[in-house]
Amino acid sequence: MNDILIPVGVLAGLGLFFGIVLAIAAKAFAVKTDERIEAITELLPGANCGGCGYSGCAQLAEAIAKGEAKPNACSVGGNAVAKAIGRIMGVEAERTVRERAQVMCSGTGNLATKKYVYRGVADCVAAQQLGGGDKLCSYGCIGLGTCVAACPYDAIEVVDGVAVVDSRKCRGCGACVRSCPRGLIEMIPYGATQWVACKSQEKGAATRAQCRVGCIGCRICERNCPEKAIEVSNFLAKIDYSKCTGCNICVEKCPQKTIWSAKIDSGRLVITREMPKEKVK
Amino acid sequence: MSFTDILLIMFGVILVENFIFSKFLGICPFLGVSEKPATALGMGMAVVFVITLASGATWAVYYLLLEPLGLEYLRTVAFILVIAALVQFIEMFLRKFVPALYSAMGIYLPLITTNCAVLGTALLNIQKGYNFITSVCFGFAAATGFTIAIVIFAGLRARIDEAEMPRAFRGFPITLIAAGLLAMAFAGFSGISFA
Numbered sequence: 332m333n334d335i336l337i338p339v340g341v342l343a344g345l346g347l348f349f350g351i352v353l354a355i356a357a358k359a360f361a362v363k364t365d366e367r368i369e370a371i372t373e374l375l376p377g378a379n380c381g382g383c384g385y386s387g388c389a390q391l392a393e394a395i396a397k398g399e400a401k402p403n404a405c406s407v408g409g410n411a412v413a414k415a416i417g418r419i420m421g422v423e424a425e426r427t428v429r430e431r432a433q434v435m436c437s438g439t440g441n442l443a444t445k446k447y448v449y450r451g452v453a454d455c456v457a458a459q460q461l462g463g464g465d466k467l468c469s470y471g472c473i474g475l476g477t478c479v480a481a482c483p484y485d486a487i488e489v490v491d492g493v494a495v496v497d498s499r500k501c502r503g504c505g506a507c508v509r510s511c512p513r514g515l516i517e518m519i520p521y522g523a524t525q526w527v528a529c530k531s532q533e534k535g536a537a538t539r540a541q542c543r544v545g546c547i548g549c550r551i552c553e554r555n556c557p558e559k560a561i562e563v564s565n566f567l568a569k570i571d572y573s574k575c576t577g578c579n580i581c582v583e584k585c586p587q588k589t590i591w592s593a594k595i596d597s598g599r600l601v602i603t604r605e606m607p608k609e610k611v612k
Numbered sequence: 613m614s615f616t617d618i619l620l621i622m623f624g625v626i627l628v629e630n631f632i633f634s635k636f637l638g639i640c641p642f643l644g645v646s647e648k649p650a651t652a653l654g655m656g657m658a659v660v661f662v663i664t665l666a667s668g669a670t671w672a673v674y675y676l677l678l679e680p681l682g683l684e685y686l687r688t689v690a691f692i693l694v695i696a697a698l699v700q701f702i703e704m705f706l707r708k709f710v711p712a713l714y715s716a717m718g719i720y721l722p723l724i725t726t727n728c729a730v731l732g733t734a735l736l737n738i739q740k741g742y743n744f745i746t747s748v749c750f751g752f753a754a755a756t757g758f759t760i761a762i763v764i765f766a767g768l769r770a771r772i773d774e775a776e777m778p779r780a781f782r783g784f785p786i787t788l789i790a791a792g793l794l795a796m797a798f799a800g801f802s803g804i805s806f807a
Binding site: 346352 | 673677678681683686689690693694697700701704705707708709774775776
């Protein structure tokens with residue numbers, strides 16, 4: 332009988348002893364934490380994408396609880412999360428505008444000319460260091476997918492040499508914006524239906540020699556915009572979304588087909604862009 | 613045991629009988645937490661900390677409690693209990709008194725509770741009949757060997773991530789192949805004898 336009772340007793344005793352020690356330790360070593368931090372962490376999406384500028388959701392929650400960050404700092408959670416966090420913090424959260432990432436380049440395989448064949452490490456930063464990438468245009472998309480790897484929501488795909496953001500999957504965290512070595516990706520309002528898909532600041536003739544669809548800075552869009560929402564500087568058009576009404580005149584007038592358009596069809600963004608003719612060799 | 617003996621045991625368990633490459637202990641964190649050298653180092657440091665303390669604690673439990681009662685066969689169960697409680701205790705202790713260390717390795721500590729390298733060290737200490745000092749030194753060296761292995765491997769993986777790779781090998785397959793190659797490299801140490 333003892334052969335059974337002693338081992339059972341010893342193990343149970345050990346367990347009880349450790350249990351008591353841990354229970355005492357939990358009381359003795361208790362650290363006062365702000366219970367709001369936990370509540371806010373629960374509310375945040377938990378993807379740890381870093382879009383807010385903090386290393387993860389828990390760190391943002393801590394910053395919000397301390398008052399260092401605003402309740403609406405999480406662009407991914409959007410208005411609903413900002414409101415709920417505002418309720419915990421006892422403040423009215425400002426409305427956030429949902430944004431999406433847009434790659435500002437249209438220079439796909441047969442439209443942008445290449446200067447060499449790149450066979451190195453499949454990473455844009457690496458290619459950028461090798462003579463500024465394989466495209467003649469030193470502003471365009473390198474297309475090796477550094478942003479694809481950076482996207483925590485699997486929303487980016489490289490199609491024919493240019494990264495494309497799937498607007499349905501994009502949560503607007505901005506991780507890709509920070510990852511792109513060329514700063515090609517911009518955050519634009521989710522509902523924006525016109526954008527200048529080029530970043531080239533070369534003069535018109537130089538852009539034309541490098542790419543069939545680059546912005547040549549001709550100012551036709553600037554002159555034709557009824558709202559004065561487009562401004563050309565450094566041979567590149569830029570749309571001011573606070574003025575843009577989405578009338579589509581710039582898209583129709585653009586001789587290079589650099590300005591893209593889309594329409595929102597039952598909540599989805601559908602690109603209605605007119606494709607330029609292929610490059611004449 | 614003399615000082616030289618202890619040094620030889622430590623050197624042996626770091627290189628020749630490396631826990632990961634020749635004993636196949638702690639493979640889970642080796643593959644799971646080796647994506648970046650910095651996190652690998654954090655995990656390694658946490659393992660060093662826990663294994664060293666657990667070696668001492670389990671030695672004490674075995675020789676002061678289990679052996680006098682003739683319950684040697686209970687050691688596996690008892691050690692699991694001791695290690696789990698110890699890790700919990702360390703976590704609370706660090707959180708209160710050394711917050712800097714806690715934030716550096718806090719997230720790894722709960723993972724280590726079930727790391728078989730910790731239990732393996734404790735059981736090996738008993739199997740080899742080490743005394744208290746040797747046990748603690750053996751634990752420390754074993755964990756150091758683990759850390760070296762995981763940091764080297766994390767460096768390799770950082771390079772592999774950038775490399776162009778046939779689709780079938782991408783991700784886990786190439787990771788396992790690289791682990792095998794690294795184990796073979798470490799097998800080179802097995803020729804060293806300390807006679």
